[in-house]
Amino acid sequence: MIVERLELVDFRNYHAARFDLTAGTTVVVGDNGHGKTNFAEALAYLATLGSFRGAPPEALVRVGATMGIVRAQLRDDDGRASLIEAELVPGGRNRVQVNRQRLGRARDLLGVVRVTVFSPDDLTLVKGGPAERRRFLDDTLVALAVKYDAARLELDRVVRQRNTLLRHAGGRLDEPATVTLDVWDAKLAAAGDQFGYARATLVARISDHVAAAYERLAGRPTAIEVRYEPPWRQVGLAAALAEARETDVRRGVSSVGPHRDEVELSIDGMPARTHASQGEQRTLALALRLGAHALVADRTGSSPVLILDDVLSELDPGRAAALLGHLPPGQIVITTAGAVPPGAQPDRVLRVVGGTVAGMTAEASG
Numbered sequence: 079m080i081v082e083r084l085e086l087v088d089f090r091n092y093h094a095a096r097f098d099l100t101a102g103t104t105v106v107v108g109d110n111g112h113g114k115t116n117f118a119e120a121l122a123y124l125a126t127l128g129s130f131r132g133a134p135p136e137a138l139v140r141v142g143a144t145m146g147i148v149r150a151q152l153r154d155d156d157g158r159a160s161l162i163e164a165e166l167v168p169g170g171r172n173r174v175q176v177n178r179q180r181l182g183r184a185r186d187l188l189g190v191v192r193v194t195v196f197s198p199d200d201l202t203l204v205k206g207g208p209a210e211r212r213r214f215l216d217d218t219l220v221a222l223a224v225k226y227d228a229a230r231l232e233l234d235r236v237v238r239q240r241n242t243l244l245r246h247a248g249g250r251l252d253e254p255a256t257v258t259l260d261v262w263d264a265k266l267a268a269a270g271d272q273f274g275y276a277r278a279t280l281v282a283r284i285s286d287h288v289a290a291a292y293e294r295l296a297g298r299p300t301a302i303e304v305r306y307e308p309p310w311r312q313v314g315l316a317a318a319l320a321e322a323r324e325t326d327v328r329r330g331v332s333s334v335g336p337h338r339d340e341v342e343l344s345i346d347g348m349p350a351r352t353h354a355s356q357g358e359q360r361t362l363a364l365a366l367r368l369g370a371h372a373l374v375a376d377r378t379g380s381s382p383v384l385i386l387d388d389v390l391s392e393l394d395p396g397r398a399a400a401l402l403g404h405l406p407p408g409q410i411v412i413t414t415a416g417a418v419p420p421g422a423q424p425d426r427v428l429r430v431v432g433g434t435v436a437g438m439t440a441e442a443s444g
Contacts, residue, residue: 088143090116108430192382211341267316288369381408
């Protein structure tokens with residue numbers, strides 16, 4: 079699947095703009111603050127229904143507008159064309175249409191478009207807290223199979239309900255609260271064991287892809303390890319919850335389960351978060367994204383759109399050249415604040431200036 083055209087209406091700083099993309103590599107050039115990342119954010123929104131920058135939905139709509147629109151013309155691998163339109167309504171319900179037919183739920187769009195995004199903020203995949211790495215695994219699971227989105231939402235719902243009960247208990251369980259907690263423990267154990275197994279299977283499948291990507295970028299053999307081995311999986315979540323019940327009641331929070339897990343990353347046997355240089359950490363973060371990209375392409379039979387958002391300037395010249403020299407097949411979008419990077423060999427170059435796309439029908443304000 080490729081995105082042939084992306085149209086934006088009242089999205090971020092764009093009033094109305096159109097990006098005609100190529101099936102190969104498109105480079106989008108523009109000074110900082112002119113809309114390059116806003117374009118990348120809109121393209122990725124169609125795959126995730128969220129901002130990879132962590133922005134709330136209302137921030138995606140241009141200031142003063144009542145609604146934003148992201149519209150994309152797609153071409154499937156078999157040549158079929160399709161049209162996706164997402165309407166973003168601040169404070170309201172977002173709406174999505176595929177080929178002019180409205181979907182019952184916006185989340186039904188998941189799986190229609192797949193993207194892989196790497197941005198400078200992805201350094202937090204390695205340097206940040208466990209939640210960043212959990213989100214990376216879970217987003218990859220959803221890219222592999224949409225069913226994991228429902229599984230993740232159900233797990234989050236059960237954890238919230240259990241935490242609400244624990245907070246209301248005030249450190250002591252009466253008989254009704256005990257019975258209710260037993261119910262939520264059973265639900266959490268069922269959902270958590272299933273999700274933990276999915277994560278563990280994913281890590282086993284992705285590890286070789288990540289190690290290979292790191293070696294290509296670094297230009298030397300390197301021992302890279304991705305480990306997901308939460309202690310509760312050794313005994314099962316039901317037993318772990320029973321053991322932690324007294325602590326959970328006292329603290330008013332669920333202390334064990336997939337929502338608290340760590341994903342451990344190491345380079346040459348040392349923890350990457352605390353012992354690697356920033357260059358090594360950034361290379362590992364990029365290798366994680368490229369590894370997930372390769373796995374999704376292998377498992378689904380179709381390469382996601384690869385978006386490299388202003389990251390080449392964050393890499394040393396050797397690793398930037400290695401990245402451009404080993405780009406995976408498929409549609410690639412590179413944004414950059416400087417000149418077209420040497421070695422990029424783009425099929426098309428677009429320039430963004432103040433929310434307008436140079437040389438194309440586009441206009442913007444702000």
